[in-house]
Amino acid sequence: MKRILYLLAMLCTFTGLQAQNKKVTKTGEISFEASVPAFEEVKAKSRNATFVLNTDTGEIASLVLVKSFRFKIALMEEHFNENYIESDRYPKATFKGKIDDFKMSSLTDAAKDYTLRGKLEVHGKTKDVVIPAKIKKVGDDIVIHADFNVTVDDFAIAIPSVVSKKVSKNVAVSFDCTLK
Template sequence: MKRIVYFLALFFAVTAVQAQSKKVTKTGEITFEASVPAFEEVKAKSRNATFVLNTENGEIASLVLVKSFRFKIALMEEHFNENYIESDRYPKATFKGKIDNFKVGALTETAKDFTIRGKLEVHGKTKEVTVPAKIKKVGDDIAIQANFNVTSDDFNIEIPSVVSKKVSKTVAVSFDCLLK
């Protein structure tokens, strides 16, 4: 009986320590924009992205369901899911990487510049990306904000010639998350 109690106590202690080394959110915001001046805004946002940060080594991962992106115009959202990103075939976008020189103890309430390097997978294609980010402490939580560009060609996303002048091949991506 003592062994079982000891094992359970050890198990819960290890689990608690492991849980403390991870910060998570399921309500991260990811926005992308592929607008061209003088045409309708091509912009969407998801507020349902999952982010996980290992505070011990700076590894970070994210997942967003493609159908969670919302546009101002419903028809644009439909075309995005059916014709461009093919969300039934490629239902999620993922990122897995590491924050360079990350030390959770060095974070303050003032945002500091960091570089995140990793692999972004969208539309079944993976690309190495380098993302400049601002990271700060917010109480016991960690806030991360970043902006970077990718191209539709990087992920074999074809823009039909009919709308090619109205949609930019360069896509501005930003994310904002508060990891708890």
């Protein structure tokens, strides 16, 4: 009986140690904008993105359900999901990569510049990306902010000719997350 209790205690201790090297959120914010001057704003935000960071290795992953993006205009949201991103066919967007030179011990409450390198998958297409980011530590949490650009052509997203002058092919993407 002592042996079983000892093994159980070791398992609980090991599980606790394993959990400490991961920081997670399910409420990360991702937004994008593909607006063109003099036309209606093409902008959306999701507040339901999942981010996971391995604090030992700097590996980072993110997933967002495409239907979680909200636009100011419902019809624009419907067209985005049905005609552009085809969210029934491609329901999620993901990023898997690593933060260059990441060391948990070097984080402070002042944001520092880092580079995220990895693979971004959107609309069933994957592209290698390099994303500049600002990372800081707030208490026990890690806060990450990034701004970067992608093109619709990189992910085979077709913009109908009827609206091609109203929607930019260059899309500004940003994300903010607080990992706990």
